[in-house]
Amino acid sequence: MAENESCCTVRRSGPISRRSRNREDLMPAVIRPATPEDLPALAAALAPLPLFKAYGLDATALAGRFRGALDRGEGLLMASDESGPVGVCWFLTRGTFGTGAYLRTLAIREDRHGSGLGAQLLAAYEAGCGEPPGGYFLLTSDFNEGAQRFYQRHGYRQVGQLPGFAAPGVTEFVFWKPRVRG
Numbered sequence: 001m002a003e004n005e006s007c008c009t010v011r012r013s014g015p016i017s018r019r020s021r022n023r024e025d026l027m028p029a030v031i032r033p034a035t036p037e038d039l040p041a042l043a044a045a046l047a048p049l050p051l052f053k054a055y056g057l058d059a060t061a062l063a064g065r066f067r068g069a070l071d072r073g074e075g076l077l078m079a080s081d082e083s084g085p086v087g088v089c090w091f092l093t094r095g096t097f098g099t100g101a102y103l104r105t106l107a108i109r110e111d112r113h114g115s116g117l118g119a120q121l122l123a124a125y126e127a128g129c130g131e132p133p134g135g136y137f138l139l140t141s142d143f144n145e146g147a148q149r150f151y152q153r154h155g156y157r158q159v160g161q162l163p164g165f166a167a168p169g170v171t172e173f174v175f176w177k178p179r180v181r182g
Contacts, residue, residue: 089121100134139172
């Protein structure tokens, strides 16, 4: 798929217990390219996340960053359901070393954690980047252990550290997933 042309339906919602809830009972979420009109609601839905709070980003700041991504032609996908926006995936198709795709942000509302939506957004990112020669890269904060485990489960491995890169006192871990060559 070309950048910003991903779309799929996710049939999970959450908070869920994987043992007690059937997929058929879950409200569907649709992943599609974000538009400028989506940005205020998308930012408002995600600004309460601890990740964005840790970096001092409120809804206004997030909306501004998302608008900049669209203005630059970067990949910006959103997931939404009947309640509104539930997730975002922001990426560059050739952002790392000029050959690797770079996942800038993947975030979902806390009530969707564990629902499979993050995996769907990650798959949409990888599909939206085609086959980058350098593979797929991302950064995750040292305090975000859940994200580190998530990416490792999806074939990413930690290959470096950037102390103080995004914020003083926070180390960003560099994760990389090589492109599968046919």
